[in-house]
Amino acid sequence: MRHFSYAYYTKKLSNGETFDRKWLVYSKLADKIYCFCCKLFTSQNIKTFLASDGVNDWKHLDEKLKLHENSVEHMTNMNNLYEPRVRLELNKGIDKDLQESILKEKERWRQVLIRIVSVVKCLAKNNLAFRDLLIYLLSHGVRTSMIKLIKESKYFSVMLDCTPDVSHQEQMTLIVRCVNVSSDKIKIEEFFLEFLKVDDTSVLLDVCKSLDLDIDDVRGQGYDNDSNMKGKH
Incomplete structure (x- = not known):
């Protein structure tokens, strides 16, 4: 009997290069495959089998996968999935100001920790009481x-x-x-x-x-x- 193969998670191009189909999801329970991004972003009016019912036509699966991943709808949904991730990596999300504030606060406390460690090392090196550390902090x-x-x-x-x-x-x-x-x-x-x-x-x-x-x-x-x-x- 035909069944799903993990080889479908990888696509081989005509020039010999390969890349992962990160959008492809296989359900052992349903024994079907789905498109993760299309299941998330496909509109109610337009739905492919990979976004709704799933596909288990293992005989023609290779053809169906190529047809799906070259469709305009799939590429649009892929863009909707990865664009926010890219914006977050570049710190260009809608919470940009909040992220910058968090980074500044982290850097401020990192500098405070560096100063405290330096003072502790200085006190230990010169055999001084640690109450001097509190006096330093309490400016x-x-x-x-x-x-x-x-x-x-x-x-x-x-x-x-x-x-x-x-x-x-x-x-x-x-x-x-x-x-x-x-x-x-x-x-x-x-x-x-x-x-x-x-x-x-x-x-x-x-x-x-x-x-x-x-x-x-x-x-x-x-x-x-x-x-x-x-x-x-």
Whole structure:
């Protein structure tokens, strides 16, 4: 009995060259072949057998395939299939601006990662503490933006996380939690602001004053260290 052969997936030209019929699809369930692009794009008024019912005339299949792939309808549908792909590869799709924005954002974060890796290598090479990395990342402009967001949200809570370093000097970090109202999508965010020198219990009052933050707007306060945790939230 005649049956479909995988040899039909390849067409041999008169000059001896071959190319793949990427549009050709064989269904084992139906035991028929179909044209993928024509099945997608052929109009309701004009439909070939390869786009609708499928073909299983294996005796005359070679002739039917040549007739189909040389038809105007098939070539038009092939163009409709591959033209969007070419536009996407050339970045000329309808979402061109969005794609360019995504690429710029990826490149920006790639540059940020390069800088972070460079700083980490520098710290490791010179045997410096990794808190210097946070200080590097927390530039004056970044911290100014954070403080602006905190002031816009009005109320905020603070978390003071304290731990001793190798010299037994207490290292305290100041983290502020507030409601970000700078955009339509309101969300709760946390910001690391700086390292604090632990001298006495007035450290929070002093740092709020230095950052121009009103201590009366604090609605939550917590302390955390290796052996004890106290406070209110």
